[in-house]
Amino acid sequence: MTKATFFATVSPGIEDIACEEVSDLLGCKATPDIGKIFFEGELESVYVLNLKSSILNRIMIQLCRGEFSDLDDLYRLVKDLDYGWIIDADQSFAVRSERVGTHSFTSIDVSRAVGQAIIDSYREAHGRRLKVNLDEPDVEFYALVRNQEFLLGVNTSGGSLHRRGYKVYMHPAALKPTIASAMLRIGGWKAGKSLIDPMCGGGTIPIEAALKVSGIPPGYLRKDFAFLKLKIFTEDDFWDLRSKILSHKAVECVAEIYGMEKFKQHLEGAIRNSEKAGVRKAIEFKLGDATKSFEYPEGEFDLVVVNPPYGIRMIPGGSPVRLYSGFLKALKERADGAVLVLITAAHRRFNEAAEENSIEVLEKRIILHGDLRARIFKCKI
Ligand SMILES: C[S@@+](CC[C@H](N)C(=O)[O-])C[C@H]1O[C@@H](n2cnc3c(N)ncnc32)[C@H](O)[C@@H]1O
Structure with missing residues (x-):
């Protein structure tokens, strides 16, 4: 086993x-770091992480982390590494860069310097020139320049893991499944509880909740993980592991999960998404108004996890002030004592x-949603 x-x-x-x-x-x-964790x-953890993580966006194998002074310095850092273990001579690659801070160069310059250093290193060590393909590379490198810090990794996920593959209906103000899952974790969601x-x-929220308690890995619909092209x-190891993990999914969902929505x-769309995700039977969907306590489904709720309209892309004629107070009043009547994550x-x-x-606020945090x-x-209701 190789450590990475x-x-x-x-x-x-x-x-x-995400660290938890x-x-x-x-x-x-x-x-934790800003927008990332280390x-x-x-190395084989890549399979489990990409399949089972519900909160991470992209998982990278770190190749280099250090300080640099200018682009020449950065070129030297990257050229000093060997890439023969990660990319075949016949494979193409691309470098995606992000830059934070004030510099005399752009992120495109970073991609160019890093790309050239990878080509030069490979040619010296293996006698072949790697091809660049910016649209559909076999191997994607990710470079981050933050002030004088430099980080280089190889992407094992491909597209962000928040794209689960179950959104056959795209809600205009959809929540990222990764954020929905983080909210469920904040609320202590687990089997044996009830949620609305x-x-x-x-x-998104009931589907992520159902995947979790049914033991279905959030990435199971994805067949396009980038690691499948890394040498x-x-x-075969990955598909074997995936079958093993899927064979452990629960026969029946061991929790009560409800989704309510005012618009048919x-x-x-939510029902179609839950069908695609394979959790339709685990969720009870109901048409209803969240500001009317008598329209809630019967039963008791331990946890309310919700992403109400913010008022930015508000429904025509609606007012977030009235909506929020009417909604919380209804929750007080229908879910007194429950935990609310909003x-x-x-x-x-x-x-x-x-x-x-x-309603008592227990903790709050700022998050970037897009x-x-x-x-x-x-909160405690
Ligand atoms: C921000 S969106 C939720 C998006 C959802 N989390 C997803 O990922 O698709 C807010 C939803 O609340 C619904 N809504 C607004 N007022 C409502 C009310 N009084 N009762 C029930 N649903 C309401 C809107 O129709 C909208 O679908």
């Missing part, structure tokens, strides 16, 4: 939750409504 250092990208604001998940999956300690493990998302839209990994079109960019409106309805600065609140 990994880093994984995550939505900024939930790095600590990696510790649970690999039994190792992970260290950890060590066996009373404004479920395309169903250090064996496709979204509810039907994400919103309209945090002032939420705070006012929470105070008005004597470009939007939102907050996740954990």
Whole structure:
């Protein structure tokens, strides 16, 4: 078994939750950074991580981490490494770069310098010139320049893991499944509990909740993981492991999961998404208004996890002020004592409504949902 250092990208604001998940999956300690986490493990952990992680976006094998002074320096750092173990002479590659801070060069310059250094290193060590393919590379390198820090990795995931493959219906204000999963972890979601998302839209939160308690790995619909093209990994090993993991899924869902939504079109979309995800039977969907306590499904709820409208892409004629206070009033009547985990960019409106309805905020955090600065609140109803 070969040891490797990994880093994984995550939505900024939930790095600590991502570290907890990696510790649970690999039994190792992970260290948070901004928008990413670092950890060590066996190279083969790549299979389990890509299949089972519900919070990470992209998982990279770290190739280099250090300080640099200018682009020539950066070129030297990258050229000093050997790439023969990760890429075949006949494979193509691309470098994707991100740059944070003030520099005299752009991220395109970083990609160019790193790309040239990889080509030169490979040619010196193996006598062949690697091909660049920016559209569909076999191997994708990720370079981050943050002030004077430099980080280089090889992408094992490909496209971000938040693209699970079950969204056959795309809700216009869909939540990223990775953020939904982090919210479920914040709420302590586990088998034996009951959960409702009373404004479920395309169903992301109940679907992620159902995948978790059914033992279905969030990445099981994906067949396009980047590691399948990396020469250090064996496709057969991965498919064997995947079959083994899938054979452990629960026969029956051992939790109560409800999704409610006011608009039929979204509810039907949520049902289609849950079918594609393989968890339709685990979720009870209901058309209903979250501000009317009598429209909630029967039963008791331990946990309410919800992504209400923020008012930015608000439903025509709606008012987030009235919606938030009406919603929290209904929750007080229908789920008194339950834990509420809610994400919103309209945090002032939420705070006012929470105070008005004597809902105690236990913790809050800022999170980037795409470009939007939102907050996740954990409350006692
Ligand atoms: C931000 S979206 C939720 C998106 C969802 N988390 C997803 O990933 O697809 C908010 C949803 O709340 C629904 N909604 C708004 N007011 C509602 C109400 N009073 N009762 C139930 N649903 C409501 C909207 O129709 C919308 O689908």
